[in-house]
Amino acid sequence: MRFPNPHTLEQIATIINTKFVGPADFQVLGMNEIHVIQQGEIVFVDHPKYYDKALSSRASVVLINKEVECPEGKALLISDDPFRDFNKLSTYFKPFIKSTSSISESAKIGEGTVIQPNVFIGNNVTIGKDCRIHSNVSIYDNCVIGDNVSIHAGTVLGADAFYYKNRPEGFDKLISCGRVVLEDNVDLGALCTIDKGVTGDTTIGKGSKLDNQVHVGHDTVIGKKCLIASQTGIAGCVIIEDEVTIWGQVGTNSGITIGAKAVIMGQTGVTKSVAGGKSYFGTPIEESREKLKQLAYVKKIPEIIEKLKE
Numbered sequence: 001m002r003f004p005n006p007h008t009l010e011q012i013a014t015i016i017n018t019k020f021v022g023p024a025d026f027q028v029l030g031m032n033e034i035h036v037i038q039q040g041e042i043v044f045v046d047h048p049k050y051y052d053k054a055l056s057s058r059a060s061v062v063l064i065n066k067e068v069e070c071p072e073g074k075a076l077l078i079s080d081d082p083f084r085d086f087n088k089l090s091t092y093f094k095p096f097i098k099s100t101s102s103i104s105e106s107a108k109i110g111e112g113t114v115i116q117p118n119v120f121i122g123n124n125v126t127i128g129k130d131c132r133i134h135s136n137v138s139i140y141d142n143c144v145i146g147d148n149v150s151i152h153a154g155t156v157l158g159a160d161a162f163y164y165k166n167r168p169e170g171f172d173k174l175i176s177c178g179r180v181v182l183e184d185n186v187d188l189g190a191l192c193t194i195d196k197g198v199t200g201d202t203t204i205g206k207g208s209k210l211d212n213q214v215h216v217g218h219d220t221v222i223g224k225k226c227l228i229a230s231q232t233g234i235a236g237c238v239i240i241e242d243e244v245t246i247w248g249q250v251g252t253n254s255g256i257t258i259g260a261k262a263v264i265m266g267q268t269g270v271t272k273s274v275a276g277g278k279s280y281f282g283t284p285i286e287e288s289r290e291k292l293k294q295l296a297y298v299k300k301i302p303e304i305i306e307k308l309k310e
Contacts, residue, residue, distance in 0.1 A: 001030050001031055001032060001090075001093065001094065001177055001178065001199040001200070002029055002030035002041075003028070003029060003030050003031075003093055004093070006027050006028065006029055007027075007028045008024060008025050008026060008027065008028065009022050009023065009024060009025070009026035009027075009028055009061065009075050009077075010024040010025070011028075012028050012042070012061070012077065012089070013077055015088065015089065015092055016077070016079065016085040016088045016089060018063075018077050018078055018079045018085060019077075019078040020075060020076065020077050020078070021067075021070045021075060021076035021077075021078065022061075022070060022074070022075025022076060023075070026060075026061070026075045027040065027060075028040065028041075028042060028060070028061055028075075029041060029060075030042070030199075031043075031086070031089055031090070031093075031199055032059075032199045032200060033198050033199055033200065033219065033237075034050075034053065034054060034057055034059070035219070035237055035255070036197075036199075036200040036219065037057050037058050037059045038058055039058050039059075039060055040060050041058075041059055041060060041061070042059065042060075042061040042062075042063055042077070042086075042089070043057060043059035043061075043062055043063065044062075044063040044064070044082040044083065044085070044086040045062060045063070045064050045065075045082060046064075046065050046081070046082040046083055048066075051064065051066070051068065055068070055071055055074070056071070059074070060073075060074055060075065061074065061075045061076070061077060062074065062075075062076050062077070063076075063077040063079055063082045063085060063086060064076055064077070064078065064079070064082060065078075065079055065080060065081065065082050066078075083165050083172065083174065084172075086174070087174065087175045090175040090176075090177045090199070091175060093177070094177035097123050097141065099120075099122055099123060099141075102118075102119065102120055102121070103115065103119070103120075103121045104121055104122055104123045104124070104125065104141075106123050106124050106125075107121045107122070107123070107124070107125040107126070107127070108125070108126045108127065109121075109127045110127055110128040110129035110130070110131065110147065111129050111130075112129050112130040112131075113127055113128070113129060113130060113131040113132070113133070114131070114132050114133065115133050116132075116133060116134045116135040116137075116153075117135050118135045118136050119133050119134075119135065119136070119137045119138075119139070120137070120138045120139065121133075121139045122139060122140045122141035122142070122143070122158070123141040123142070124141055124142045125139050125140075125141065125142065125143050125144075125145070126143075126144045126145065127139075127145045127149075128145055128146045128147035128148070128149065128184070129147045129148070130147055130148045131145060131147070131148065131149045131150065131151075132149075132150045132151070133150075133151050134150075134151060134152045134153045134190075135153050136153050136154050137151050137152075137153065137154065137155050137156075137157075138155075138156045138157070138158075139151075139157045139158065140156075140157060140158025140159065140180075140196065141158065142158070142179045142196075143157050143158050143179060143180045143181070143182075143196075144179060144180070144181045144182070145157075145181075145182045146182055146183045146184035146185070146186065146206070147184045147185070148184055148185050149182050149184070149185065149186045149187070149188075150186075150187045150188070151187075151188045152188060152189050152190040152191075152192075152212070153190050153191075154190050154191040155188050155189070155190065155191060155192040155193070155194075156192075156193050156194070157180045157182075157194045157196075158179070158180045158194070158195070158196045159193060159194075159195050159196065160173070160175075160176040160195065160196070160218075161174065161176045161178075161195050161196065161197070161198045161217070161218030161219070161236060162195065162217065162218070162236065163176070163198060163218065163236070174198060175198075176195075176196050176197070176198050176218065177198070177199060178196045178197025178198055178199050178200050178201055178202065178218070178219070179196055179197060179200075179201045179202070180194050180195075180196050180197075180201070180202045180203075180204075181201045181202070181203045181204070182203075182204050183203070183204065183205050183206040183207075183208075183224075184206050184207070185206055185207045186204050186205075186206070186207070186208050186209070186210075187208075187209045187210065188204075188210050188214075189210055189211045189212035189213070189214065189230065190212045190213070191212055191213045192210055192212070192213065192214045192215070192216075193214075193215045193216070194215075194216045195215075195216065195217055195218045195236070196218060197218050197219040198218055198219060200219055201219070201221075202216060202217075202218055202219055202220050202221075203220075203221045203222065204216070204222045205221075205222055205223045205224040205225075205226065205242070206224045206225070207224055207225040208222055208223070208224065208225060208226040208227070208228070209226070209227050209228070210228045211228060211229045211230040211232075211248075212230045213230050213231050214228050214229075214230065214231070214232050214233075214234070215232070215233045215234060216234045217234055217235045217236035217237070217238065217254065218236040218237070219236055219237045220234055220235070220236060220237060220238040220239070220240070221238075221239050221240070222234075222240045222244075223240055223241045223242035223243070223244065223260070224242045224243070225242060225243045226240055226242070226243065226244045226245070226246070227244075227245045227246070228245075228246045229246060229247045229248040229250075229266070230248050230249075231248050231249045232246050232247075232248065232249065232250045232251070233250075233251045233252070234252050235251075235252050235253055235254035235255075236254045236255075237254050237255045238252055238254065238255065238256055238257070238258070239256075239257040239258070240257075240258045241257070241258060241259050241260035241261075241262075241276060242260045242261070243260055243261045244258050244259075244260065244261065244262050244263075244264070244276075245262075245263045245264065246258075246264045247263075247264060247265055247266040247268075248266045248267070249266055249267045250264050250266065250267065250268050250269075250270065251268075251269050251270070252269075252270040253270060253271050253272070256270060256271075256272060256273045256274075257273040257274075258270065258273070258274055258276075259273075259274060259275045259276025259277065259278075260276035260277070261276050261277045262274055262275070262276050262277065262278055262279070262280065263278070263279040263280070263288075264280050264281075264285075265279065265280065265281040265288055267283075268280060268281050268282055268283060268285055269282075269283030269284065269285060270285050271283065271284045271285055272284070272285065
């Protein structure tokens, strides 16, 4: 997420009441998670296991809970609770704004688009031309929808990321202030749920088609011309490259990549990244031909046992 205007390191430190290491006028352009961080932005880290990754990332400012040596060209914000202070910045720069109507006055809706009854469209939503939004769809703030998109009844765009910190008193939620972006010619079935990015975008690429009851987690990027069948659950921060086919009741781990033109057969658990151009099946996932051979061998076990008894 980029700030509306550049801020100085001192200004950011004042907002969250922390010490800083670096020039007071060090320019800060935004904030982001580490997998999408860009130069000029703040990343947070609160566990020693990830210190090196954060400090060597593209981030210009590291919000950290320990005083460490500051890498050249970067700055630090020293906080006793980086998770809390990252949330403070999210709230400061992208506060929740209450809607006062079913279709916000700040929403932009293109020519030829049809909005059916009982649709909610939040603040600063952009919808392109010739779209069809069916009844009881909810489109949260800041979503971006291209041209010729269809969204069927009961689908929700822009719900919060499923991202929590486990504290002694309970789970603390990481505030989501990203977006959902649907490119041109995307079709979403009924009762799909597409979560917004924490600070970036959850994106569904041009021409992709999702069946009913598909869930897409935060910051996931789905490529062009993908087909995803019903009851598939895609975790956060997944990359699905172009022309991937995913059949029904597939589930994925977070942070994995599915290569272009891969085919994931039904009820597969995508537990790791897989290369494109191949067919996969099973949990844990393997190439489908190999997995089906293994299942055929398993069926022969009773026969083998009987022969051993003879």
